[in-house]
Amino acid sequence: MASHYELSRIMRPDDANIVGNVHGGTILKMIEEAGCIIGTRHCNTQTGDRCVAALARVERTDFLHPMFIGEVAHVSAEITYTSKHSVEVQVNVLSENIVTGAKKLTNKATLWYVPLSLQNVAKIIQVPPIEYSSPEQKEAGKKRYEAQKFERVETKERNGEIIMAVSLPDRQTKEPYTVAYSQSSLIHLVGPSDCTLHGFVHGGVTMKLMDEVAGIVAARHCKTNIVTASVDAINFHRKIKKGCVITVSGRMTFTSNKSMEIEVFVDADPLVETEKGKYRAVTAFFTYISLDKENKPLPVPPLKLEGEEEQKRFEEGKARYLQNKAKRLADKELQQ
Secondary structure, three states, rough: OOOOEEEEEEOHHHHEEOOEEEEEHHHHHHHHHHHHHHHHHHHOOOOOOOOOEEEEEEEEEEEEEOOOOOOOOEEEEEEEEEEOOOEEEEEEEEEOOOOOOOOOEEEEEEEEEEEEEEOOOOOEEEOOOOOOOOOOHHHHHHHHHHHHHHHHHHHOOOOOOOOOOOOOOHHOOOOOOOOHHHHHEEEOOOOOOHHHHOEEEOHHHHHHHHHHHHHHHHHHOOOOOOEEEEOEEEEOOOOOEOEEEEEEEEHHHOOOOEEEEEEEEEEEEEOOOOOHHOOOEEEEEEEEEOOEEEEEEEEEOOOOOOOOHHHHHHHHHHHHHHHHHHHHHHHHHHEE
């Protein structure tokens, strides 16, 4: 069974922002493509229904180093755990400067897939087991599986209010550095090129759109060059079908001295099956940093809060920020 997969491609101008930093969404899309390929290949190594691996969740992903136009992204994916109906894929991304030969680890990600039958999209296929190098490796994978399963159930009911798009004339009446000033929305009609063989949107396409909206929010707040620093766990609550109109909305929830957190929602609106109504499909938190012309971090303007709800979201964001900071420090100590 193939438990490893690698893909590489050079970063082009349309993969990056105006100063040459590759978009976080471009990298997330490549990560998901590698995960989908290895997950689908693995689940079709057995006899029976043919299937496609559908993305269910992406764990927190940190952007360790920026990537630039002209560098080659090397994405390597490995299946590290299988349960009866899900596959865990761990992905590493390296950037290569093809002039100097220098390589840097830019991303580490963990994704969870569920195999869906090509004949019946509602049918989940049983996953062929992988062989583990030790009982400890299998037990560690099982703990990760149980933890993500619990978190997916916990966040499934998170709906929140619909974020209304802010038009340019309205934005001019808002005070800078407020939530209302920077909040943004993007509307996209889901076409065939966005979809899997089932006719449902690729997870990577959704993540790229989410990163674009989060980047617009961050840029409007800072008015500087901004880059993705990390993405908290992304939960795919419901599938999005070809022909849907999706609204991707983002709002600032928290700022520290050098980072800002943006909450992003994806709402799907079926154009044909209108009786199903609009629904919340995906939610996530993106963290961005502001950079100067030398790609060094700049201070982030403090977020001006208006009302109890914004204060509540700010405190929740602060708790996530402190929790992630403590985890990073703990991980650094373990590596020393």
